[in-house]
Amino acid sequence: MKDELFQRIQDSFARQGFMNTLKARLADVTEGQVSIAAPISEAVSQQHGFAHAGIAFSIGDSAAGYSALTLFDPEVEVVTAEMKVNLVSPAKGQSLLAVGKVIKPGRRLCVVTADVFAIDNGEQKLIAVMQGTMVPVGYRG
Amino acid sequence: MKDELFQRIQDSFARQGFMNTLKARLADVTEGQVSIAAPISEAVSQQHGFAHAGIAFSIGDSAAGYSALTLFDPEVEVVTAEMKVNLVSPAKGQSLLAVGKVIKPGRRLCVVTADVFAIDNGEQKLIAVMQGTMVPVGYRG
Amino acid sequence: MKDELFQRIQDSFARQGFMNTLKARLADVTEGQVSIAAPISEAVSQQHGFAHAGIAFSIGDSAAGYSALTLFDPEVEVVTAEMKVNLVSPAKGQSLLAVGKVIKPGRRLCVVTADVFAIDNGEQKLIAVMQGTMVPVGYRG
């Protein structure tokens, strides 16, 4: 049974047309940490046949943003102020898993990270590390 | 009439399934600078209805990577080592335009930037600035 | 004759013990752009004899921060939320010059850049490009 926090994040996630385009799904939600999974397919490939850097970035950014969102009241939204990604291995395999975490919460700024893994024949390999800043908006007081 | 350099970049671009998924197209190619355009639609939206940060990142990253590729011999490919994006305005409008440039070319590392603009009713607005590193691979000698 | 804006930035600059340690000086101040110069000496070298990456970062960060500060009322201070530097050439020569600029002003966040140059026998060479976020604090209303 999915809990209330998962459902709240899922409701926002379901409104993201782009996550739907990527066939991404919310894999796990706990306070301050959110995981998102997405298949690697022709639709997200770059010219070498691996997933485009933008896919790792996109699901990592969403996972990191939602990890921040778990810490706020339901009326708050978060937007990405900035994000950096270091790509450490080719995004090769059947799917990607992004794990976003809050490093430093704050009402003005939340510093977040995300690790992105490729799952290739059951083996999980780190392909990208991300570090960035989320800004909560719509905070009442 | 499109020139040879444009055609070479276009050939690589056409093999990127993800650029096709985004309905992105190569807009302009000169030595050290490449522009990519993509429509903003429901398919690339985030939960607020604007384009997902990952779209700006993805076309900016591709534009920056191709700007580096223009400087190398045809057998060379480039991969993104790292990229940072600062999002300065919501990606609101009908389309996005990313302009990638090489700041510092190199056989080991190319430092690149990209500016991403949203086109909203004919008005062009800066929405993201990017700075990163491309690595040429397959260099013979 | 130095103007009022220069003097206001200079007053803050003079309180920075670290800028004094680096023998850095405020070179130029206009609205949205500030330049800082610093000598390259043994005191700021790394193991190869060039200036340490931290020097380029430090004067670039200060130049960028002060470029943001020029846009606010005198009671406001700014702090660095995040900053990224790409080092494009060794910091070789007699002095460094950092030019900080505001790309996107804002009451919550200011996106800034800095270019850092080494001056070697009169020749100016780009050694680092920086991109980051400044946060104004102490804003009344």
Place this chain on the structure above:
Amino acid sequence: MKDELFQRIQDSFARQGFMNTLKARLADVTEGQVSIAAPISEAVSQQHGFAHAGIAFSIGDSAAGYSALTLFDPEVEVVTAEMKVNLVSPAKGQSLLAVGKVIKPGRRLCVVTADVFAIDNGEQKLIAVMQGTMVPVGYRG
């Protein structure tokens, strides 16, 4: 008694005039991880009296660079290609401690991170997180 790896890193560290200017010292060296400590004093302050962002960056960058250096043969040196820092708390206290780690080793590029802590009356607080790329140079073959 300090071991051979510590001594090798210490020899390089001792040649860094800037680390000497900061009164920084090598605190710990293991394969793939290096810690550097430095006092917070007037000499490294910014205008609010805390340590300048450039200090956290500088010792974090050095710690990260040396963590990469531990993985290579003695003739290899490393240089910083790029580094990003998110500052999460003011650098307030008596000293700073930077812990650098290698996330992904490589002969072309090493992806590294550093956490920087302020020690304030015995309490250790995270003040900065860093993520970047080191490039080994002088590799024979």
